[in-house]
Amino acid sequence: VTKDEIRRTVLRLLGEVAPEVEFASILPDLDLRAQVDLDSFDLLRLLVKLKEVLRVDVPEGDYRQLRTLNQAVDYLADRVPA
Amino acid sequence: MPSLGGDLDAGTLVEWRVKPGDAVKRGDVVAVIESDKGAIEVECWEAGTVEALLVAPPAKVPVGTPLARIRGEEAAAPPPVPTGRSPATAAPPPAAPPRVPAAAQGPPRGRVLASPGARRLARERGVDLAAVAGSGPGGAVTREDVERSAASAPAAPSPLPAPEGAKRTAGLRRAIGAAMARSKREIPHYYLSTRIDMTRGLAWLAAMNKSRPVEERLLPIALFVRAVARAAVEVPEMNGFFIDGVFRPSERVHVGVAVSLRGGGLVAPALHDADRRSPAETMRALADLIGRARAGTLRSSELSDPTITVTSLGDQGVDTVTGVIHPPQVALVGFGRVSEQAWAEGGTVSGRPSVVATLSADHRASDGHRGGLFLAAIDRRLRSPEEP
Numbered sequence: 001v002t003k004d005e006i007r008r009t010v011l012r013l014l015g016e017v018a019p020e021v022e023f024a025s026i027l028p029d030l031d032l033r034a035q036v037d038l039d040s041f042d043l044l045r046l047l048v049k050l051k052e053v054l055r056v057d058v059p060e061g062d063y064r065q066l067r068t069l070n071q072a073v074d075y076l077a078d079r080v081p082a
Numbered sequence: 083m084p085s086l087g088g089d090l091d092a093g094t095l096v097e098w099r100v101k102p103g104d105a106v107k108r109g110d111v112v113a114v115i116e117s118d119k120g121a122i123e124v125e126c127w128e129a130g131t132v133e134a135l136l137v138a139p140p141a142k143v144p145v146g147t148p149l150a151r152i153r154g155e156e157a158a159a160p161p162p163v164p165t166g167r168s169p170a171t172a173a174p175p176p177a178a179p180p181r182v183p184a185a186a187q188g189p190p191r192g193r194v195l196a197s198p199g200a201r202r203l204a205r206e207r208g209v210d211l212a213a214v215a216g217s218g219p220g221g222a223v224t225r226e227d228v229e230r231s232a233a234s235a236p237a238a239p240s241p242l243p244a245p246e247g248a249k250r251t252a253g254l255r256r257a258i259g260a261a262m263a264r265s266k267r268e269i270p271h272y273y274l275s276t277r278i279d280m281t282r283g284l285a286w287l288a289a290m291n292k293s294r295p296v297e298e299r300l301l302p303i304a305l306f307v308r309a310v311a312r313a314a315v316e317v318p319e320m321n322g323f324f325i326d327g328v329f330r331p332s333e334r335v336h337v338g339v340a341v342s343l344r345g346g347g348l349v350a351p352a353l354h355d356a357d358r359r360s361p362a363e364t365m366r367a368l369a370d371l372i373g374r375a376r377a378g379t380l381r382s383s384e385l386s387d388p389t390i391t392v393t394s395l396g397d398q399g400v401d402t403v404t405g406v407i408h409p410p411q412v413a414l415v416g417f418g419r420v421s422e423q424a425w426a427e428g429g430t431v432s433g434r435p436s437v438v439a440t441l442s443a444d445h446r447a448s449d450g451h452r453g454g455l456f457l458a459a460i461d462r463r464l465r466s467p468e469e470p
Contacts, residue, residue: 020344037344039397040301041372048297060291060299 001080006054007073013049017042028069054080083143084124085386086117087349087408089261093117095139095149104132106152111381113149116140118253119349120378121201122385130154195222202378203228254347262406269324269407270445276457278464280420280435286467290361302420302437303339303394304365305467310392310415311335311356313459319448320413320441320456321389329412329447338388338408339368341375349375350391350408351384361467396420402438412444415460437464 011023014036021036032038038046043063051057056079058066066072086093093115100112106126113124133151137143195216196204200223216223265271283305291299314321314335322331336352343349351374353359353367374380390411395403396419403416418438425434439460443453463469 018344039342040303041369044296044299044301044369045373051296057296060288 001054001077003073003077006076006080007069009053010050010069010072010076013046013053016049017046026069028073031067032069032072033067050076056080083115083145083147083149084382085145086119086122086382087261087385089257090117090119090145092142092144093122094142095137096121097139098135100132100135100150102132102134106130106132109383115143115382118250118257118347119385120250120343120375120380123379123381124149125382126152128152128154196224200225200228251346254343254349258348261408265406265409269409269412271407271442272445272450272453273404273440273442274450274453274457275402275404275438275440276461277423277436277438278461279425280437280464283464283467284420284435298362298365300361300365301368302396303392303417304361304368305464306394306415306417306437306439307337307339307353307356307368307392308359308361308364309460309463310390311337311359312463313456314390314413315357316459317448317452317456319452320443322412322447323389323410324412324444324446325410329444332389334389336387336389338391338411339371340391340393340405341372343376349380349385350388350393351375351380352388354383354387390414392417396437402440404440405442407442407444412447413456414442416440416442 011026014032015021015023018036018038026032026035033043047058054076056076058075062075065075083093083095094117095113096116097114098112099114100106100110106112107129108126110126111123112126112132115122115124130152133153135150137147137149143149203225204223216227280302283302287300287302287305294300314337318331319329321335322329324330334355335357336354337356338350338352340348340350351371353364353371356364356367359367371380371384388408388411391405391408391414393403393405393414394417396417399419401418401421403418405414405416407414416439418440420435420437422433423436424431425436439457441453441457443456
């Protein structure tokens, strides 16, 4: 799985949680929650969807490593099973 | 037409899920109505057999109007005599006699399996779900099926479009405004706040979550809701309704959870029997309730019977929430964000995670002394989350 595919997957799943989001406006190095209105339930839903699609279960202690879109893509790319 | 939470006075019947002759029991979903709070599944209040559907969809119906006639189980033997009186209705006792003559009855429609997204799309495109061949699981109609159907046939104008988008948001805003204005006009609020040490609560959550897959993890709000529910058992003056000049405490604790909707507005559906659920059960029920509130598929009982409300704005970075009581309830507890604060204890200062809980309570039902005991009970529960 390439990073581009992971990025598209993350954005697609983000769109399922927050349908009003315009992907083009997301700055990939800025804190996602500063740009998208996500509460803790939305984030949990996003993580559950990521696990379903990419089979990566992000431990609670690692949440802070996925603050921006680029961080999330890097984190997931390192862990997606082959 | 059941109560839709005190702030809406009518709903639009859009679908029957039963037909005459069907056996129903208490809690069964018998119909779907559209309202400014989204689609609402109407539950049956009685067990028995559906005798007649009194309203044909789509029709806008005031709260309190009988929607169907149900023959009770005990009265099942003799054939019904058409006296015009209903042995039992699917709604609370009507405020007015039925306004829909029997002649207005349309053919009852069976249940159409469809996702909430497909239902919404079908309404937007004016597609009759019953006429669409479903390709989803169990023959359910999917969004794609609706798209295909809409593309192949000219959209029939819907005789009574359900509120959508901006219109719904405006309707919901009016409803919230009316309920809150009534609250501020009628309820003599008093407010009490306390800062609660969350060190043990968060440590307990972290320990629980470490061994749980992501879909089973708990959030602090599960502890908040549970703490409020358990405290309401200890201080019953906070739990119930003020109706006709009298406070009526409720034996059961149904915590209304304020849920903001993505399109704007807010609903506060009930998490039933919140005092009897473990933290994990509370979290599961919350995730289900919030998901359905946002998807617009709540059940009628969830809108009509919260006995106390919890609102949490911590995710928005708010420190304190001093909320407005939702009539006819008598109390609301607001939680701000959990943040690290300087905390002095035993002569030393340290940084500790803490949260401010603010009680808004009705002076007609209680005084500050009891309110203080209630907050103290919440504090104690949050400091010892393992307590059953």
